[in-house]
Amino acid sequence: MNPDLGLLQSYPFEKLAQLKQGIIPSPHLHAINLSIGEPQHDTPPLVVKAMTATLGTTLAKYPTTLGSEPLRQSIAQWLKQRFNLPENSLDPAQHILPVNGTREALFAFAQAVINRQAAEPLVLIPNPFYQIYEGATWLAGAKPWFINCSADTDWQPDFSSVPATVWARCQLLYLCSPNNPSGTLLDQATWQNLLAYADEYDFIIAADECYSEIYADEDHPPVGLLQACVTAGRADFKRCVVFHSLSKRSNVPGLRSGFVAGDADIIRQFLLYRTYHGCAMSLAVQAASIAAWQDEQHVQANRILYRQKFDAVLEILAPVMSVTRPPASFYLWLSTPSADDQFAQALFAQQNVTVLPGQFLSRLAHGINPGQNRIRMALVAPLADCITAAQRIRTFIERSD
Numbered sequence: 001m002n003p004d005l006g007l008l009q010s011y012p013f014e015k016l017a018q019l020k021q022g023i024i025p026s027p028h029l030h031a032i033n034l035s036i037g038e039p040q041h042d043t044p045p046l047v048v049k050a051m052t053a054t055l056g057t058t059l060a061k062y063p064t065t066l067g068s069e070p071l072r073q074s075i076a077q078w079l080k081q082r083f084n085l086p087e088n089s090l091d092p093a094q095h096i097l098p099v100n101g102t103r104e105a106l107f108a109f110a111q112a113v114i115n116r117q118a119a120e121p122l123v124l125i126p127n128p129f130y131q132i133y134e135g136a137t138w139l140a141g142a143k144p145w146f147i148n149c150s151a152d153t154d155w156q157p158d159f160s161s162v163p164a165t166v167w168a169r170c171q172l173l174y175l176c177s178p179n180n181p182s183g184t185l186l187d188q189a190t191w192q193n194l195l196a197y198a199d200e201y202d203f204i205i206a207a208d209e210c211y212s213e214i215y216a217d218e219d220h221p222p223v224g225l226l227q228a229c230v231t232a233g234r235a236d237f238k239r240c241v242v243f244h245s246l247s248k249r250s251n252v253p254g255l256r257s258g259f260v261a262g263d264a265d266i267i268r269q270f271l272l273y274r275t276y277h278g279c280a281m282s283l284a285v286q287a288a289s290i291a292a293w294q295d296e297q298h299v300q301a302n303r304i305l306y307r308q309k310f311d312a313v314l315e316i317l318a319p320v321m322s323v324t325r326p327p328a329s330f331y332l333w334l335s336t337p338s339a340d341d342q343f344a345q346a347l348f349a350q351q352n353v354t355v356l357p358g359q360f361l362s363r364l365a366h367g368i369n370p371g372q373n374r375i376r377m378a379l380v381a382p383l384a385d386c387i388t389a390a391q392r393i394r395t396f397i398e399r400s401d
Contacts, residue, residue, distance in 0.1 A: 007138040011131060012360035019345050025352035032389040034377045035356040037180070037330065041251040041305055041380075044291075044298040051255075051288035058283035065280045066271060067098035074293045075259050082212075083227040089235055094264040097271055098281050098289070101256035102210050102243040103132055106174070109241070110136035112273035113204055113266065114171055122169040126157040128181055128362035128371045130208065133174040142171065146365035155182035155333065159194070161366070170203040178211040178222055181361055181376040182333040183326025191228035198239045204266065207242045210258070213249040213299050214306055215328040222328050226262060237262040241270075248330070249299055250292040257281065257289045306330050309379040309386045316390035320397040332377040333358070337397065340373050346400075351392035 010018075016035055025031070066072075072092035079090060090096065099105035114121055114137075123137040127146035137144045145166055147157035156179065173194070177186040198205055207225035215221055229237050245258035260270065281289075292298075310325050313332070317323045322335055336343040340357040347353050358374030379386050 002139070004138050004141070008135050009131075012356060015360045016344075016354070016356060019341060019357070020348055020354070023345070023349045025349055029352040029392070031352050031354070032381055032385050032392075033354045034379065034381060034386075034389055035354045037248070037378045037380060038253055039248055039251040039330075039380050040382065041302055043251050044295070046291045046295055046298070047250060047252060047255070047288045050291035051284050054284045054287040058287070061283060063280040063283050063286065065275045067281055068283070068286050069093075071098055071281075071286045071290050071293075072096045074290045075261070078293045079226065079261060082221070083224045083230075085226060085230055086235070089230060090261070091264070095237070095261055095267060097260045097267050097274070098286065099243075099258050099260055099274075100279055100281055100285075101247065102208065102245040102258040102260075104256075104279065105258060105260055106130070106132050106206070106208060106243055107136040107139075108274065108277060108279070109206055109243075109260070109270065110140040110142070110172060112270050114140040114142045116141035118169075118171065120169055121171045122166060124162065124166070124170050124173045124203075126175060126179070127365050128358065129174070130176060130180055131361070134363075137172075144363075145170070146363055148365055148368060148370050149179070149182070150368075150370050155179060155184045156186060156190070159190075159197075167197060167201040167203075170201055173198070173203055173205050174208065175205065175225075176208040176210075178209075178215070178326075178328030180208075180211065180329065181331050181358070181374075183211070183329035183331050185222050185327050188223045188228050188231060191223065191225055192232045195229065195232055195234065195240070203239065204263075205240050207240070209242050210245045211248055211329040212244065214303060214330055216307065216310070216325060217327070218300075218303065236264070239263060239266075241266055246289060246292050249302070251298075251302060252288075252292065255285055255288060257285050257292075305383070306379060309383055312383065312387050313377075313379060313390040316387065316394055320394050330379045332379065334375050334377065336373050336375055337400070338373075340371070340375050344375055347393065347396050350399075351396050353389045353392050353396075 076090040076092045121142040122145045123142045125133045125144050127148050149155045241262035247253040344357045356376045358371030362371030
């Protein structure tokens, strides 16, 4: 067996299951799960229609790893419109690669780009983080170096804390903006500073932008890495790759559809890796994806639903917790009056509401665990359930005082 498998920690939801094991909450309270970021809004009918219309003619055909030209064109057009990219900035044949959801792509990317022969390669990861980044790092033969995110830095990575010796060994920098779990954003100036670091130290930036289409201010969508590249005069997207998904944007987590885009040289090598990986997207999923990327009405409606949830939940929780509306994503990243794991366990036992302890999303690094005494709430359940959950949490806190 690969000895690096022994470096992997239990997934956050495995830890959560262990935390809840043996606890039987009141049967009079229906279960509300706010621990996992699994969208529960209705799947757009246009996506279902496009997929079912092609099933009869596509299941007997092998898809290509590169994906169909219409799919790559629809993705390129969406990127240009969404991030204000020049019309000729993206070549669908060179800059874009469809993937079966960004989770597998984020993992596979490290396997393709890490040079194992280099002396002690590092992958820099924000802390807290999406655990795929860490697992991908270990199994690619590198070591993770965590950049802490805290309230002092608005839950963004403290890049000033990274020594030059660490930047010099960095081969890959994973970033998530909008951030999971805090929902905060990297601004254009920060992206451009990181571009300068990437040039100086010769590493790749992998920008996980899966929450980019869920944001609070309709007039100010989050800035993306490719957008920052173009503004900085880097039309070749050198050393930059972005990851996007339909799961959150279009409420289709089961579709497993996303894409990788950016530096053509990197995309070409990643395509070679994926050709051997055997992960081509089915033609029916491609048809559904085209329909989704070409429509914005359902995405705007989706944002409205999340805003309604934030409005209602924040009003209920404000008297008992320090709550702030995040600029993007569907998460609340809340401080707890007691240890986060104890808070989550007791909340489940007494109120049948499941939230995720923050320490399950982070590691002890440089003397602190930035996820401690925090919980992540995913406002993915129906509005009525989110309201009920907030009321139960408020009751739980008031009774604990």
